[in-house]
Amino acid sequence: MRDERVGQVSETPKNTLQYRVDGPEDAPVLVVGPSLGTTWHMWDRQIPELAGTWRVLRFDLPGHGGAPAQPAHSVAELGDRLIATLDGLGIQRFGYAGCSIGGAIGADLALRHPHRLASLALVASSARFGTADEYRQRGVVVRTNGMDPMARSAPERWFTAAYAAAQPAIVEWAVQMVRTTDPACYIAACEALAAFDIRADLGRIAVPTLALVGAEDRVTGPGEARTLVAGIPGAGLAVVPGASHLAPVEQPAAVTDLLVHHFSTAWQETPPPPPAPSATTTPSGSSEPPAPFPAPGPVATPAPFANPSPFPAPGPVATPTPFPNPAAFPAPGPFGTPTPLASPGPIAPPPAPTEPLGLLAPPTPEPPAESAAPGEPSEPAEPGSRAEPTAPAEPGNPAEPPAPAEPTAPSPHPDPYELGLRIRRDVLGGAPVDAETARADAFGAGFDELATRHAWGQVWSRDGLDRRTRAAVALAALASGGHLDDLAAHTRAALRAGLTPAEIEEVLIQTGVYCGLPAASAAVRVAGAVIREETAPRG
Ligand SMILES: O=C(O)CCC(=O)CC(=O)O
Numbered sequence: 001m002r003d004e005r006v007g008q009v010s011e012t013p014k015n016t017l018q019y020r021v022d023g024p025e026d027a028p029v030l031v032v033g034p035s036l037g038t039t040w041h042m043w044d045r046q047i048p049e050l051a052g053t054w055r056v057l058r059f060d061l062p063g064h065g066g067a068p069a070q071p072a073h074s075v076a077e078l079g080d081r082l083i084a085t086l087d088g089l090g091i092q093r094f095g096y097a098g099c100s101i102g103g104a105i106g107a108d109l110a111l112r113h114p115h116r117l118a119s120l121a122l123v124a125s126s127a128r129f130g131t132a133d134e135y136r137q138r139g140v141v142v143r144t145n146g147m148d149p150m151a152r153s154a155p156e157r158w159f160t161a162a163y164a165a166a167q168p169a170i171v172e173w174a175v176q177m178v179r180t181t182d183p184a185c186y187i188a189a190c191e192a193l194a195a196f197d198i199r200a201d202l203g204r205i206a207v208p209t210l211a212l213v214g215a216e217d218r219v220t221g222p223g224e225a226r227t228l229v230a231g232i233p234g235a236g237l238a239v240v241p242g243a244s245h246l247a248p249v250e251q252p253a254a255v256t257d258l259l260v261h262h263f264s265t266a267w268q269e270t271p272p273p274p275p276a277p278s279a280t281t282t283p284s285g286s287s288e289p290p291a292p293f294p295a296p297g298p299v300a301t302p303a304p305f306a307n308p309s310p311f312p313a314p315g316p317v318a319t320p321t322p323f324p325n326p327a328a329f330p331a332p333g334p335f336g337t338p339t340p341l342a343s344p345g346p347i348a349p350p351p352a353p354t355e356p357l358g359l360l361a362p363p364t365p366e367p368p369a370e371s372a373a374p375g376e377p378s379e380p381a382e383p384g385s386r387a388e389p390t391a392p393a394e395p396g397n398p399a400e401p402p403a404p405a406e407p408t409a410p411s412p413h414p415d416p417y418e419l420g421l422r423i424r425r426d427v428l429g430g431a432p433v434d435a436e437t438a439r440a441d442a443f444g445a446g447f448d449e450l451a452t453r454h455a456w457g458q459v460w461s462r463d464g465l466d467r468r469t470r471a472a473v474a475l476a477a478l479a480s481g482g483h484l485d486d487l488a489a490h491t492r493a494a495l496r497a498g499l500t501p502a503e504i505e506e507v508l509i510q511t512g513v514y515c516g517l518p519a520a521s522a523a524v525r526v527a528g529a530v531i532r533e534e535t536a537p538r539g
Contacts, residue, residue, distance in 0.1 A: 009021075010085070012067060012068050013088075014068075014070060015070075015080075015081055015084055016081055016084045016085040016088060017059040017060065017061075017062070017067065017078075017081050017082055017085045018059060018060040018065065018066070018067035018068070019040075019057050019058060019059040019060070019085060020040055020057070020058050020059075021055060021056065021057050021058075022047055022051040022055075022056045022058075023050070023051035023052070023053075023054055023055040023056045024051075024055060025055065026055075027053060027054050027055040028054055028055065028093075028094070028095065028118070028267070029054065029055045029056075029057060029086075029091050029093075029094040029095070030050060030054035030055070030056050030057070030094065030095045030096070030097065030263060031056075031057045031058075031059070031082070031086070031091075031094050031095070031096045031097075032046070032050075032056055032057070032058045032059075032096075032097050032098070032102075033058075033059060033082075033096070033097070033098030033099065033101075033102025033103070033105050033106060034058075034059070034060065034061060034064065034098075034099060034101075034102050035099040035100035035101055035102055035124065035245070035246065036061070036100060036101045036186070036189050036190075036193070037064070037150065037151075037154060037177065037178040037181055037186065038064065038065075038099075038174075038177055038178075038246070039060050039064055039065030039066075039177060040058035040059065040060055040065060041065070041177075042099065042246060042248060042249055043058055043248055045248065045249065045252030045256065046248055046252065046255065046256045046259060049256050049260060050256070050259065050260065050263075053260070053263075053264070054095065054263065057086075057089075057091070057094075059082060059085065061078065061101070061185065061189060062078075062081075062182070062185045062188075063181060063182025063184065063185025063186065064177075064181050064182070064185065064186075065177075066180075069182035069184060069185050070185070071182075071184050071185045071187070071188030071189075072185075072188055072189070072192065073188045073191050073192060074191075074192045074195060074196075075101070075104045075105055075108045075192045075193075075195075075196045076108055076112070077192070078101075078105050078108075078189075078192065079105050079108045079109050079112065079113075082105060082109070083109070083113060083116070086116075092116065093115075093116055093117075093118050093271070094116065094117065094118060095117070095118045095119040095120070095121075095263050095267060096109065096110075096117055096119070096120050096121070097120075097121035097123060097259055097263075098121075098122065098123065098125065099123040099124050099125070099246070099247075099248060100123070100124050100125055100126075100129075100219070100220060100245065101125075101129075101189060101192070101193060102123070102125070103121075103122035103123055103124065103125025103126075104125055104126070104129070104192075104193070104196050104198075106120050106121075106122060106125075107120070107122060107125065107127070107198055107205065107228075108196075108198070110205045110206075110207045110209070111198065111201055111204055111205060114205075114206055114207060114271070115271035116271075117207040117268075118207070118267050118268050118269070119207060119208050119209075119262065119263050119266050119267045119268060120205070120207045120208065120209045120210070121209070121210045121211075121212060121258075121259055121262055121263070122209060122210070122211045122212070122225075122228055123212045123213070123247060123248065123255070124212070124213055124214060124217050124219070124220050124245050124246070124247055125211070125220055125224070125225075125228070126220040126224035126225075126227070126228070127197065127198045127199040127202055127224070127227055127228060127231065128196060128197040128198070128199055129193040129194075129196060129220065130193075130219075131430060131431070132194035132195065132426075132430055133194075133429045133430050133431055134194075135190040135191070135193045135194035136190065136191070136194050136429070136496050137496075137534070138150065138186075138187075138190045139187040139190050139191065139496070139498075140495040140496060140534055140535060141535055141536075141537055142183050142186055142187050142190075143183070143187060143495070143498065143500055144495075144500065144501055144531075144535035145535060145537060146183060147178055147179050147180075147181055147183055147186065148179060149537030150178050150186070150537075151175045151176075151177075151178035151179035152175060152537075153537065154174050154175060154178045155171045155174050155175065157218070157219050157244075157245055158174060158219075158244060158245045158246040158249075159171070159174075159244050159245075159246060159249075159250055160214075160216050160242065160243070160244045160250065162242075163242075163244070163250050170249065174246075199227070199231070202227075202228065202231025202232050203231060203232070203233065205231075205232045205233070205235075206233070207268065208234065208262075208266035208267070208268055209228075209232045209234070209235040209236070209266075210235065210236045210237075210238060210258070210259075210262040210266065211225040211226075211228040211229050211232075211235055211236070211237050211238070212225070212237075212238045212240065212247065212255065212258055212259075213225035213237075213238070213239055213240065213247070214239075214240050214242075214243030214244045214245060214246075214247040214250065214251070215239050215240060215241045215242070215243065216242070216243060216244045217243070217244050217245045217247070218244065218245070219244075219245040220245065222239055225237055225239070236262070236266075238258045240254045240255060240258070243255075415453070415457075416453050416454075416456075416457025416458050416461065417449065417452055417453045417457055418457075419456075419457045419461055420452040420453050420454075420455070420456035420457025420458070420460075420461065421433075421437075421452050421456070421457075423456045423457070423460050423461055424452055424456040424460070427456075427460065427467065427471075427493045427496070427497065428489055428490075428492065428493050429492065429493075429496065432489065432492075436448070467497045467498075468494075468497050468498050468499055470497075471490065471493055471494040471497040471499055472494065472499065472503075472507045474490045474493070474494075475487065475490055475491065475494055475504065475507045475508065475511070475523075475527070476507055476508075476510070476511040478490055478523075479507075479508055479511045479515065479519060479520060479522075479523035480511055480514065480515030480519055482519055482522065484522060484523070484526045487523055487526050487527065488526050488527075488529075488530050491504060491526070491527040491530040491531065491534075492530055492534055494507075495530075495531070495534050495535070501531045501535065504527055504531065505524070505527075508520050508523050508524050508527060511523065
């Protein structure tokens with residue numbers, strides 16, 4: 001039966017997500033997840049058609065679209081909140097489509113809760129997003145300047161130039177949406193993306209999967225989609241011409257058709273057999289015991305919407321709100337004249353297709369971009385990692401077979417080098433550390449290794465202080481010692497650890513009391529130059 005009531009929107013208890021439900025109560029559930037900086041309205045153009053067949057639950061990321069500002073710091077945490085939301089509604093099994101970070105949440109669920117997912121669409125998504133440095137850098141910019149730089153630069157990352165030029169109202173909608181996102185939640189989501197990397201786990205995704213990507217997406221483009229398809233067994237690829245990152249907005253009809261086709265034809269009614277005795281292990285090591293597969297429960301009626309959003313409650317399901325909710329902004333709706341929702345067509349004439357619309361193409365034969373030649377390790381060695389030289393074999397002595405090796409107990413003090421390198425890259429940034437490690441020639445290599453092992457592996461790794469405090473201590477010590485090169489690097493690290501420029505200045509002011517104003521003044525000059533450079537919006 002078609003749900004004729006006002007689209008249900010949620011109250012949002014802690015550790016769940018704000019959501020809205022459209023579609024018949026007794027239909028199979030399709031969960032739809034947004035990209036970073038957007039709200040559930042990014043899917044408005046798909047809903048009329050999807051909600052004809054599925055009960056569509058759309059959710060907002062924390063602090064987005066007026067959802068409570070409870071930052072989630074990892075993709076798994078977002079997935080856990082979604083599962084808690086669905087559990088609260090009695091939803092066991094569902095299809096899932098997510099855009100970008102929304103796709104990452106879906107892929108993570110496919111790895112940790114495979115029995116919950118019937119089908120998966122990864123839209124403009126990736127197994128890893130850019131570089132960790134890039135997303136941490138966004139955190140630095142937002143902490144210092146607020147959301148404005150991200151808001152102003154969003155349209156050029158999200159839309160093709162032709163579309164942005166033809167659709168100023170939608171550009172304005174995008175800018176406003178990012179601008180009204182809670183900064184702490186946005187930064188937390190950037191941290192989540194920085195740490196997200198499931199490249200080694202793709203082969204374990206056993207849910208029927210479609211990777212869908214805009215041909216002109218420069219954030220997570222066709223290359224990333226091909227990596228997903230090459231890694232996920234049986235996955236299909238669809239490349240949408242004339243679309244950039246927010247393909248569901250820019251090419252609504254094509255994306256809707258692809259999703260309808262995928263979820264109509266690749267829906268796994270029964271879950272795959274439970275995994276072998278070892279529980280499903282997450283990339284981060286947590287595990288979920290193989291669960292029984294309860295029949296899909298009824299969808300309970302959620303609590304009435306308490307309107308946590310600054311936007312008015314969405315319109316009724318039967319006559320879905322034109323995209324986006326026109327009351328969200330005083331200005332005319334960003335999509336201008338609403339296109340009839342039953343047959344949403346592209347708003348701007350798309351540029352001439354550069355690639356055919358790959359409808360559910362069979363898995364690309366191409367290897368993953370980063371796959372190695374046969375016989376080589378599939379992952380390139382971590383930059384800076386040390387390969388242990390193998391001792392040359394002793395000339396054989398047939399009369400004296402080698403003594404059987406003593407079983408060796410694992411050392412209670414494992415070599416902290418690898419841990420140190422990980423923390424050093426995390427704190428100072430992968431790129432600068434890799435550059436420095438690569439520069440360390442035979443002469444400097446020993447020192448570089450000692451510093452990594454000792455300072456980072458044995459001191460920065462200790463639990464007694466958090467990273468912010470350690471960053472402040474490092475600044476004070478380097479300033480008082482006059483180590484200005486290292487102070488510059490650690491000013492970057494302090495910003496990445498979450499200190500604001502004002503806090504860094506406070507640290508240096510107080511340092512001056514104990515080490516003398518000339519030393520502090522030199523430090524202020526160096527730190528100031530770094531801060532100006534690091535906090536300048538980069539688009
Ligand atoms: O869209 C996402 O969820 C992550 C990718 C991204 O950061 C998009 C953007 O550049 O704003």
